[in-house]
Amino acid sequence: MKSKTPRSLILTEIFLYILAVCLLALDVFLWPLSGWYMQLRQITGATTRIVLVVVLYACSLPGWMILFELFRLIRNMKRGSVFVDQNVGILRIVSYSCLLVGIITFAGGFFYQPFFFVTVAALFLTLIVRVVKNVLQQAIDMKDELDFTV
Amino acid sequence: MQIHVNIDALLARERISAGELAARVGITPANLSILKNDKARAIRFSTLIALCRELHCQPGDLLTCEEGPEDKQI
Numbered sequence: 362m363k364s365k366t367p368r369s370l371i372l373t374e375i376f377l378y379i380l381a382v383c384l385l386a387l388d389v390f391l392w393p394l395s396g397w398y399m400q401l402r403q404i405t406g407a408t409t410r411i412v413l414v415v416v417l418y419a420c421s422l423p424g425w426m427i428l429f430e431l432f433r434l435i436r437n438m439k440r441g442s443v444f445v446d447q448n449v450g451i452l453r454i455v456s457y458s459c460l461l462v463g464i465i466t467f468a469g470g471f472f473y474q475p476f477f478f479v480t481v482a483a484l485f486l487t488l489i490v491r492v493v494k495n496v497l498q499q500a501i502d503m504k505d506e507l508d509f510t511v
Numbered sequence: 512m513q514i515h516v517n518i519d520a521l522l523a524r525e526r527i528s529a530g531e532l533a534a535r536v537g538i539t540p541a542n543l544s545i546l547k548n549d550k551a552r553a554i555r556f557s558t559l560i561a562l563c564r565e566l567h568c569q570p571g572d573l574l575t576c577e578e579g580p581e582d583k584q585i
Contacts, residue, residue, distance in 0.1 A: 509552035511542045 367439075374435050381428050381504035400415045409473055416476060423458035423465075426470050430454050444497070452494035459487040513579030516546045516554075521566040521573065536561040 387394065395413045399405070430451045437448055463483035470476040522529060533543040538558060545551050559570055566573065 371580050485561060506552050509550060511538060511551050511554050511558050 384424050412472040418464045420462050423461045426458045427455050444501045449498050456487050456490040459483050515575050515577045518547050535565045
């Protein structure tokens with residue numbers, strides 16, 4: 362069991378790097394990608410394209426924030442400091458970033474309805490991350506109590 | 512209210528050092544320091560029994576309830 366943990370962490374880090382590259386590619390090629398998407402779904406209208414681009418660029422900001430925080434979390438876990446207050450703060454920022462994505466896509470949904478699906482997914486993810494954050498906080502409190510039991 | 516662990520006075524009475532007491536009781540000096548400085552959140556019965564045995568006292572001699580600056584969250 363112990364030998365599996367570092368491998369799992371390395372795998373998670375690789376996935377994070379892949380996600381970062383994907384997000385960077387999306388940021389760089391968003392305008393041509395949006396054109397291709399509109400052609401594929403047979404959507405017309407310059408306003409929709411602008412809405413798509415603006416919403417996705419706005420969502421990429423919390424996306425970068427989430428990636429940065431997850432890299433910090435992985436680095437802390439590699440160091441062996443799992444049950445620390447800093448990780449609770451990291452999960453809090455991740456949950457707020459998910460919430461921000463939910464708010465942005467909710468606003469975008471009034472111009473392009475499929476964004477509402479992203480809103481639901483983002484809000485659900487916010488809830489999951491917040492539950493994990495609360496569990497971690499509880500675990501830290503319990504560890505603190507155990508550390509000071511002589 | 513907070514629990515004060517009265518180790519210093521008992522150590523002086525028994526004329527043993529903190530390090531020696533830690534070794535006899537079977538806890539680390541760091542943990543004994545936590546006890547001495549009233550930073551402990553809980554104490555195991557086994558530790559309490561060992562402390563009472565080595566310091567020739569009762570739990571009531573070792574632990575006293577005192578008015579603290581703020582209540583400890585237990």
